[in-house]
Amino acid sequence: MIFAQIFDTINNGLLVIDREMTVKYWNRWMAMHSGIAADEIVGTSLFSYFPELDQPHFRRNCKSVLQFGNFCYFSQRLHKYLFPMSAPGSLADSFDHMQQSCSMGPLRNKDNKVEMLYISVQDVTEVVSYQKKLVIMNHTDQLTGVYNRNYMEPHLVKEIERCRRYDHNMSLLMIDVDLFKIINDNYGHPCGDYALKTICERITSNIRKSDSLIRYGGDEFCIIMPETSEKDAYKVAETIRKSISDHPFTFADMTFNTTISIGVATLDQSTDDVESMLKKADEALYSAKQSGRNSVT
Amino acid sequence: MLKSLLIVDDSPVARMIIKKCLPAEHGLQIYEAGNGQEGVEQYRTHNPDLTLMDLTMPIMNGFEAVEHIRGLDPEAVIIVSTADIQEKVIQRVKDLGALYTMKKPPSKKSLTEALERGAEAFAQVQK
Amino acid sequence: MNAAAEEVFSSEEKDILQEVMNIAFGQATAELAEVIDIFVILSVPNIKVVKGRDLPGYFINEMDGSSVVNLIEQNFLGKFSGQAMLIFPSGAEKELIKLFNQENAEGTYDVDIDTLEQETLIEVGNILIGACIGKITELLSDFVTYDPPRLVVQDLAESSPSHFPVDEDSFAISIRTVFRFEQQNVEGYLFLITKQRSIKWLKKALQSFLESFM
Incomplete structure (x- = not known):
């Protein structure tokens, strides 16, 4: 009950997908920023809404989480973002997309087997904007x-x-x-x-x-x-x-x-x-x- | 029916685990070797019905040992036991003449299967 | 194993530990190849027990003298806790990109080459570390969470004992493997340094591992 509330109220994107890349959970943050409602996307393949994620690199990381139970990180530095969304508020003027720092980890069933994985999405646009300003100032x-x-x-x-x-x-x-x-x-x-x-x-x-x-x-x-x-x-x-x-x-x-x-x-x-x-x-x-x-x- | 079993593995714990996983009252005469070279010598001396072979061992590894033993006795029944069960490892072991590859760690189930398949192959050879 | 190990482990425990690590690294090799197409060869793990204060010297010794390296460090937390350190000789990042980021080489990412190299090292490191620790903890019925990995270019000769997650007077278990990527001629070292409080749990877990076969 409490955890379900946190899932929907936390200021972070959270989604859960199963081994077949089918979306199982999609929190309100994701719905708000992607414009895709939970009842639209839950039950469908993540790639049908985000075909750009269907790349060897993303699949490799998913497989390693499902196989080894480790965690994977998608840094803003390299990826800029995983899920194309617009940058919030006035930052949209200087960024085509919200800058994201994402991570991925295992979710286990009762027998401790990794059954699904979660992805968390953090909006770091503001930090990146400050970094850019600092670099410009410094130069x-x-x-x-x-x-x-x-x-x-x-x-x-x-x-x-x-x-x-x-x-x-x-x-x-x-x-x-x-x-x-x-x-x-x-x-x-x-x-x-x-x-x-x-x-x-x-x-x-x-x-x-x-x-x-x-x-x-x-x-x-x-x-x-x-x-x-x-x-x-x-x-x-x-x-x-x-x-x-x-x-x-x-x-x-x-x-x-x-x-x-x-x-x-x-x-x-x-x-x-x-x-x-x-x-x-x-x-x-x-x-x-x-x-x-x-x-x- | 198998009468004797040679276990070749450098780890005493690995050999112990294999023995623990054998079915109760298996009635097998068991010989042990701590590396490939010892394994070849034990095979020459005892001529066991079935050999369980680890791959990563000092002095002489399992690939070489399988090759040596099959050289001594082209009908030797050898099952390889390894954690690294990559497709190409399995293929290489097969090409050297081993019966098949079982995954480490073993279990009661996988060893029962090994004895059954080993016995089958041994019976074929006897004919 | 070395002399200090005698103080910490019985000879049976040492044998079980070695076999668990052999199996874990063997399975990690196979699964990396089958699941994520990384063909990597892991050497038989070398296990040592080292006092916290001796760790810096120990590393330099084990690294055959080349002390300036790319180091990826990552903490892991479970009943089995500690720090993983993956060490590539400097220059390895150029080879790893060829191996790992073909799709990126075509300009998918709008970043400079330094960033791409660094991020590739981190990604390879994260997966290698995760595979090895994942297999160890699976065999010992534990599971762990991780910090994000950090990349540091470091001169090991200048690292101090405080760098490691172990008190100077505590024992750490060092599990070392040399890994080599098949297609590219890249070698590196993986060290898993476990905290002293994991040792107590580890001794129990090793016994349970053995008992699970009875």
Whole structure:
């Protein structure tokens, strides 16, 4: 009596299936979130309502529970969900489906033989949503909204590895704002912040979605450009340079001009890891500065 | 009727369990061996009517022992007793000339069946 | 079995324990193959009694020196209670994916390869552990529940006795098997470490097992 009430009132999906995959019990949580009433599904095959579950992987886990009496787990990390349902409330905007953590275990008869198995379904959408936000926060520069250095290193390692494996082009731009300190000194820090934000906006509108802009340090930026030859990278760098130097900046009622210098490095025989790529881009940037700033090297 | 039985198993408990599961007043002369090699020697010495053979044993395993004994006596009646009753184990044992494979642990029922089928096979050979 | 076992088990108990484990692991091998198409070979289980404080050293010894490993640990709770530890050499996950997740390789799952490898290790581990413990407890008329398995990449040389579910002064029974997947050249170790309070029950259960044949 008490347990029957718990079965229907607990804030978890619970269902019981027999050895033939016929649904025996289906709690209210499952009914509410799947839109399938218990009296519809009980007595029919689970796979008739959820054909996507009929896969070797799911069947293997069911068999092991029925045979060995062990428990199986379907993590959100791998599966995202077992039962397609919509995410609750406002989370539905960012998730196509409710994210679920599911487990499965044996139910025994009087002789201790495993006769049926239960599946429990836990809604973890909210937790996953927080995790996603944390990951984004951890990879984002607070001021400009572009990627930060936490993001750069592992991303660069992966891109270099991928482009080397498939023998594809890849370039890296290192960007420094010329005489940025003077903007801060002359117009104040809020204006310096504005300049950095505007520079990022102008750069972003001149690169592809597959390129990633990273705030490397105070006024230093870096762009990882997959599938980009040295020639193409140079072209993009020129466009970016002009987008900064050719249009004045306006903050409050102050108008000023600024310029950037860019160093270009491209993946090749001698430049084939993170360290050598960064070093080459840095050296190129240094010569751009030496040659009088507002230039690409 | 069977008169003698050779039990080959490295585990003294396994041999004890087999003896416990034999029908009461079976009247069999029982010989025991603790590995395949001893099993072959015991077979050579006593020429038992039926042999129960474990598979996983040190020094000489059950597969080799079945092969050796069938080499000595192509009409030897051997039943294999193992927990690992995979299809391919059963087939391999059959190909080596064993009568059939029984599942471990044994029970009164499975040993009664073993004695019956063993006796049948032994009678065939005697003809 | 080793010298410390003398303090805990009579020689008859040791024989029964060994035979129960032989049968359990043999049945697990057969049923894994027949029921879920995993062709795995389990070696004859090696049973030792180890003091809690000696466990870390014992593992390193048993692992032939390779101490950095993928470790899947899972607690089990019943009258037979303890911790299962499944140990794969690092790198095994790449082989296991070929064996286990063909359907996933076709892009069923929208996850990166690291996640897929880790989850595959956990799934294989969960089933192997469940099969072995399931068969042992079935023979001894017990049944157990489990924690979800956890995957840790660990240097065994740095593990401390507190890692294990056994007091430093208590005895643990270690049941070790080497398993090998037939189609892929992957080997690993499975250790079942039982708590001291299971030993008392185990001694009784072993006697009952034997008596069930009378």
